[in-house]
Amino acid sequence: xxxxxxxxxKNQDILKSLRxxxxxxxxxxxxxxxxxxxxLPMKNVVMPALITDPVHLDDADPLAPVFPMxxxxxxxxxxxxxxxxxxxxxxxxxxxxxxxxxxKLKQGTTDETVILGTDCLGAYNNKDxxxxxxxxxxxxxxxxxxxxxxxxxxxxxxxxMATACKVCEYPVADGADISIGLLGMDTKKNLMxxxxxxxxxxxxxxxxxxxAGESGTRKAVVESLVAERxxxxxxxxxxxxxxxxxxxxxxxxxxxxxxxxxxxxxxxVCYCKECVFVTDVFNHEPxxxxxxxxxxxxxxxxxxxxxxxITRMAHISTACVxxxxxxxxxxxxxxxMELFRTVARRTQKAFDYEAGKNPEQxxxxxxxxxxxLSDVVGIN
Amino acid sequence: MTDFEPTxxxxxxxxxxxxxxxxxxxxxxxxxxxxxxxRVMCTGMVDSQYIIKALLEGADGVLVSGCHPGDCHYIxxxxxxxxxxxxxxxxxxxxxxxxxxxxxTWIGASDGIQFAENMHKLVNQIKELGPNEAKMKMVx
Numbered sequence: 001x002x003x004x005x006x007x008x009x010k011n012q013d014i015l016k017s018l019r020x021x022x023x024x025x026x027x028x029x030x031x032x033x034x035x036x037x038x039x040l041p042m043k044n045v046v047m048p049a050l051i052t053d054p055v056h057l058d059d060a061d062p063l064a065p066v067f068p069m070x071x072x073x074x075x076x077x078x079x080x081x082x083x084x085x086x087x088x089x090x091x092x093x094x095x096x097x098x099x100x101x102x103x104k105l106k107q108g109t110t111d112e113t114v115i116l117g118t119d120c121l122g123a124y125n126n127k128d129x130x131x132x133x134x135x136x137x138x139x140x141x142x143x144x145x146x147x148x149x150x151x152x153x154x155x156x157x158x159x160x161m162a163t164a165c166k167v168c169e170y171p172v173a174d175g176a177d178i179s180i181g182l183l184g185m186d187t188k189k190n191l192m193x194x195x196x197x198x199x200x201x202x203x204x205x206x207x208x209x210x211x212a213g214e215s216g217t218r219k220a221v222v223e224s225l226v227a228e229r230x231x232x233x234x235x236x237x238x239x240x241x242x243x244x245x246x247x248x249x250x251x252x253x254x255x256x257x258x259x260x261x262x263x264x265x266x267x268x269v270c271y272c273k274e275c276v277f278v279t280d281v282f283n284h285e286p287x288x289x290x291x292x293x294x295x296x297x298x299x300x301x302x303x304x305x306x307x308x309x310i311t312r313m314a315h316i317s318t319a320c321v322x323x324x325x326x327x328x329x330x331x332x333x334x335x336x337m338e339l340f341r342t343v344a345r346r347t348q349k350a351f352d353y354e355a356g357k358n359p360e361q362x363x364x365x366x367x368x369x370x371x372x373l374s375d376v377v378g379i380n
Numbered sequence: 381m382t383d384f385e386p387t388x389x390x391x392x393x394x395x396x397x398x399x400x401x402x403x404x405x406x407x408x409x410x411x412x413x414x415x416x417x418x419r420v421m422c423t424g425m426v427d428s429q430y431i432i433k434a435l436l437e438g439a440d441g442v443l444v445s446g447c448h449p450g451d452c453h454y455i456x457x458x459x460x461x462x463x464x465x466x467x468x469x470x471x472x473x474x475x476x477x478x479x480x481x482x483x484x485t486w487i488g489a490s491d492g493i494q495f496a497e498n499m500h501k502l503v504n505q506i507k508e509l510g511p512n513e514a515k516m517k518m519v520x
Binding site: 215241244245246247248249250251254255257275296298299300303305306307310311312313315317318342343346347350351362365368370371372373377378379380 | 429450463
């Protein structure tokens with residue numbers, strides 16, 4: 001049975017209450033560190049940080065409307081080998097889902113982690129966040145939370161939420177050990193901490209928080225938000241599908257790609273240790289370029305752009321969780337997330353798979369059935 | 381379109397379909413010259429990249445052909461290839477490639493006649509589809 005507890009909010013300060021909660025987690029005997037987004041003291045930016053000294057939690061900001069990178073990759077680094085102690089990791093829904101995919105690919109384990117998943121109120125892309133936060137990092141998070149939780153939305157001072165977040169139908173961290181709820185709660189008084197796994201329940205028990213029922217309003221608020229997001233998502237799917245419906249259209253869509261491969265670096269589920277596109281395989285002979293150019297009269301340089309993107313789709317579209325870090329990382333503002341999510345929807349549907357959802361379900365390309373897919377076989 | 385001669389890249393496994401092609405040859409069966417065979421050890425090793433590259437370079441069709449289910453020399457390579465073809469078809473059709481340009485079939489080592497027949501059928505089908513859009517365009 002899932003256990004639900006209340007995190008009391010004092011002086012209407014949500015952030016402080018969360019910090020206190022994290023502090024109490026870090027002070028538990030078997031928790032050796034906590035990974036949480038932190039306002040860096042040297043500059044007004046938010047980065048994930050691994051904290052062992054509770055004093056540093058004063059700058060923790062799990063609700064800052066930005067995640068400069070998908071934390072799944074960092075947790076993967078932390079759990080590659082046993083470290084002999086549990087680490088609590090504070091992640092968003094998309095980060096948890098990406099992590100689930102990495103664990104399936106044996107690039108991390110959950111043996112020594114406790115995942116604390118906060119409701120995600122959305123995020124700006126990295127550049128917009130800097131504009132939004134200005135010199136007042138922590139204050140800006142408070143303004144953001146107030147605006148979103150009161151239903152006024154995330155478009156503040158001329159910046160708006162990243163498209164990935166606008167079309168995200170997973171605002172709640174269902175894959176966490178403990179889900180921390182804000183949506184539909186009376187956040188001036190209480191936040192929710194709900195254990196979703198045995199591990200989460202043990203942790204909640206040892207914290208001794210007061211047991212509470214799950215708020216009925218919360219369910220309705222989450223459902224209506226998800227419905228709204230799904231509408232946006234489907235509209236995005238239709239538009240992107242239309243905008244890339246032929247090779248010529250795809251070429252137009254990706255025309256300003258400079259093969260910097262930032263999207264691959266930012267992608268939490270791009271799993272190869274070394275990407276083939278940076279190996280000698282693509283370090284073509286100079287005469288090869290001339291040969292290609294002669295054949296068609298013209299080739300765009302750098303070459304292999306579409307090849308790169310389609311290959312990436314073949315590799316990771318079944319694992320794509322739609323976090324939007326690819327778009328965030330693109331220096332030329334190509335809507336990469338839209339393209340990959342549109343393709344991911346097709347490929348995940350084809351294998352009846354939903355990335356990051358069920359840790360027990362093997363990635364589609366890692367298994368097979370003897371009797372299946374007869375539709376792709378044969379020449380008749 | 382009658383004078384259109386398609387180029388079809390066929391990745392065939394060493395143990396079954398390549399042997400079938402060899403048998404077709406030694407049996408003096410003819411099959412269209414549009415088929416360019418690439419011998420691989422197993423269909424399970426045909427990386428998605430080979431297929432994507434072939435199509436982007438202007439091949440009008442790609443065939444992957446190996447042992448019948450249960451006959452794979454490496455036990456299950458052909459099952460893996462089948463999943464990969466399913467995946468690629470989902471991706472490539474989004475960008476306007478007809479799914480008939482990416483084909484998978486099983487032709488056993490003793491099926492020389494079937495090999496020749498299938499190649500005739502395949503070439504005719506691709507002729508009907510017409511040339512691959514990528515052949516004429518600058519693909520970036």
